[in-house]
Amino acid sequence: MDIRVQEAAFDLGTEANGFVARQSRMGAVVTFTGIVRDLDDTKLRAMQIEHYPGMTQKALEKIAQEARDRWNLGDVLIIHRYGKLTPDEVIMMVATAARHRADAFQAAEFLMDFLKSRAPFWKKEVTEAGADWVAARDADEDALTRW
Amino acid sequence: MMDVLYFAWVRERIGVPKERIETAPATVMDLVNTLRAREDRYEAAFSDLSALRVAVDQELSDFDASLTGAREVAFFPPMTGG
Numbered sequence: 762m763d764i765r766v767q768e769a770a771f772d773l774g775t776e777a778n779g780f781v782a783r784q785s786r787m788g789a790v791v792t793f794t795g796i797v798r799d800l801d802d803t804k805l806r807a808m809q810i811e812h813y814p815g816m817t818q819k820a821l822e823k824i825a826q827e828a829r830d831r832w833n834l835g836d837v838l839i840i841h842r843y844g845k846l847t848p849d850e851v852i853m854m855v856a857t858a859a860r861h862r863a864d865a866f867q868a869a870e871f872l873m874d875f876l877k878s879r880a881p882f883w884k885k886e887v888t889e890a891g892a893d894w895v896a897a898r899d900a901d902e903d904a905l906t907r908w
Numbered sequence: 909m910m911d912v913l914y915f916a917w918v919r920e921r922i923g924v925p926k927e928r929i930e931t932a933p934a935t936v937m938d939l940v941n942t943l944r945a946r947e948d949r950y951e952a953a954f955s956d957l958s959a960l961r962v963a964v965d966q967e968l969s970d971f972d973a974s975l976t977g978a979r980e981v982a983f984f985p986p987m988t989g990g
Contacts, residue, residue: 795990811915813913813915813966813984816963816967853990873990877988877990878986878987878988878989879989880989880990881915881984881987882987882990883915883916885916894916896985896988897985897986
């Protein structure tokens with residue numbers, strides 16, 4: 762498992778290629794990328810991401826380990842940024858490798874569902890009108906029940 | 909003695925990211941009640957517990973949890989990762 766919590770930007774292509782290169786006998790790699798999205802009604806200036814330094818790494822490791830216990834995976838990569846990000850910047854990525862694609866797809870979805878509401882990150886949107894914390898959506902919590 | 913940490917709007921409402929408390933509350937709820945009794949800013953932060961989550965020693969927990977031996981308690985809104 763390769764789990765990184767960092768402020769710095771990362772290169773998606775380099776990370777994805779590196780992850781693929783580190784696998785052996787894996788027929789499938791799935792990657793997901795989260796990007797800062799501009800708002801519909803007002804201009805987003807920045808997204809401020811706060812986290813709980815002592816807990817974040819452990820929480821992500823626990824989620825990744827749970828995925829490895831449930832599916833037949835080669836490896837898992839999670840990179841999640843914090844700090845000040847601007848629209849169109851990459852926030853985070855996950856990658857899963859498996860011998861067959863179903864395991865890789867399902868594990869990636871599982872990781873994202875749990876990352877959304879069980880990893881200690883909080884997002885604040887800064888617009889011209891001010892700054893507001895992003896509220897968790899009930900749908901994100903509900904998504905956990907399917908696993 | 910334990911450290912109490914606050915994140916996101918809980919931190920903003922209370923005004924500090926972290927503080928040390930010298931008392932020994934038995935449960936998370938006891939700690940919440942102790943804090944609420946202090947000042948309005950705590951009352952404001954803890955007025956709706958359904959809007960809060962808690963971690964004890966960096967593991968997600970709940971308000972009924974025992975604090976025996978706990979060194980760090982954190983309060984924060986529901987997480988918004990990903």
